[in-house]
Amino acid sequence: MNFLVVTYAPTIKRKDQFFSYAPYVKEMDLWFAHAENIGIISPYYYKDEILEKNFKRNDIKRFWLPFFFSSTLLQKIRTVLLVPVIVFQLIKAFIWADHIHLRCPGNVGLIACFVQILFPWKTKTAKYAGNWDPKSPQPLSYRIQRKILSNTFLTRNMSVLVYGDWKHQTKNIKSFFTATYRDSDKEPISSRKLDGIVKFSFIGSLAVGKRPLLTIQIVEALFKKGHNVRLDVYGDGAMRNELEVYVTDNQLQEIIKLHGNVKGEFIKEVHKTSHFMLLPSKSEGWPKVVAEAMFWGSLPIVTKISCVPYMLDDGNRGILTDPNVENAVENIEKMLQSEEKYQIAVEKAIEWSRTYTLDKFEQEIKSLL
Structure with a gap:
């Protein structure tokens, strides 16, 4: 052929x-x-x-x-x-x-x-x-x-x-x-509790379409409301300098870290230890980073775009949010208030994502x- x-x-x-x-x-x-x-x-x-x-x-x-x-x-x-x-x-x-x-x-x-x-x-x-x-x-x-x-x-x-x-x-x-x-990559996932530091990750291009600034502002708002949260940002792009200035000006260095580009194997370890993965994009096709996070037990928080509601089963396997701080914080807080709800959503995310292998x-x- x-x-x-x-x-x-x-x-x-x-x-x-x-x-x-x-x-x-x-x-x-x-x-x-x-x-x-x-x-x-x-x-x-x-x-x-x-x-x-x-x-x-x-x-x-x-x-x-x-x-x-x-x-x-x-x-x-x-x-x-x-x-x-x-x-x-x-x-x-x-x-x-x-x-x-x-x-x-x-x-x-x-x-x-x-x-x-x-x-x-x-x-x-x-x-x-x-x-x-x-x-x-x-x-x-x-x-x-x-x-x-x-x-x-x-x-x-x-x-x-x-x-x-x-x-x-x-x-x-x-x-x-x-x-x-x-299939051979599947391995047991260690349970992550919500009673300590709640870890968030952002993985992607630091470009306007990915809304990394909104990601930082969401975690900032959670911190100001008294939540013990941290955010690690992985990726590079045109907005990096703007984001660094924002973090410094708002004195967020202790809770938000910009790491730049890292290798794929390291990102896998990030997914294994993060509680949530934030991606409030303007547009996506099939965002691989969402499925990858789910595969390792990091619950995705994503805007209602493209096929993402399908991937998250309309919110049963993650958090769907509008592209604004208030709605995102409200939805995240609902999840943080129930350890059982969080663990069930994580289990559903892992089960679903592990059916879509190479x-x-x-x-x-x-x-x-």
């Missing part, structure tokens, strides 16, 4: 190895394990630095796409002029492929959604890594991709993999997930192919 991936993530060749964005590489290695011949159509470079990792296989057939952006007016004009080239390259790659795998949403995904209409007899999958919630505000290009992918007349012979379980979807829309750990993920991929 000739398995083709359509993506905007660059495929960079150095000597006899191929590199790309690390989380994407880790997933695609699992898909590639079930294909005889593999191909990727993507740009060959990227102008910014990315977190790189090499693919396990070095027999990748590359199909070239031009590198393009659509931020400024000149970039948009250039992109429009490049569309015929992109379409030609996609058609050439699609002719080679037996199975076409689209990575959506994105600029390349948008054009590929139209081109795949010309190949109704080819088997196809699309991994929609964004927010599939029909009620959520989305950019126009994302809405167009969702419309085409869920239209079973235009999009034939395709399974569209989305995060969450949404009502009233067409028959080709399939609830999917992503995973970090294997072993199950591989089985699902195999069935799709």
Whole structure:
């Protein structure tokens, strides 16, 4: 089988190895394990630095796409002029492929959604890594991709993999997930009591969309109300200096620590010792850090976005909150008041998250192919 991936993530060749964005590489290695011949159509470079990792296989057939952006007016004009080239390259790659795998949403995904209409007899999958919630505000290009992918007349012979379980979807829309750990990683979880220091963690980019400042303000409000709380922040980004200034100006150094980026193995230990993991994001697809925290018994506190209510069973496996300090503190205090309620929620979170392992993920991929 000739398995083709359509993506905007660059495929960079150095000597006899191929590199790309690390989380994407880790997933695609699992898909590639079930294909005889593999191909990727993507740009060959990227102008910014990315977190790189090499693919396990070095027999990748590359199909070239031009590198393009659509931020400024000149970039948009250039992109429009490049569309015929992109379409030609996609058609050439699609002719080679037996199975076409689209990575959506994105600029390349948008054009590929139209081109795949010309190949109704080819088997196809699309991994929609964004927010599939029909009620959520989305950019126009994302809405167009969702419309085409869920239209079973235009999009034939395709399974569209989305995060969450949404009502009233067409028959080709399939609830999917992503995973970090294997069945062999499961181990007993030590119980965490709420009668001492209550530990919170934030793990992610220090960017506006992740709302790290709101995270700090929530823990600050709990502290001022007399709760014995601590917050450890892991990650880096544009907001780091602003957060450090806020912590210093409000004299929060004793309860809030900014650690910067750390390795994945260390984050696992953080999840094992934290009582709660805070992530009041503006938008998510399938937030892996939420499932990872649940896997190790750290109860997630997350805003009601995308498939997160599905992951948390509408609050039975964690805390769903509005994106403001008052509502978050109110919901957290309700949990802190009942040790039994907290322990039950943690047990449910562990049980649910441990069904979504890389072993199950591989089985699902195999069935799709």
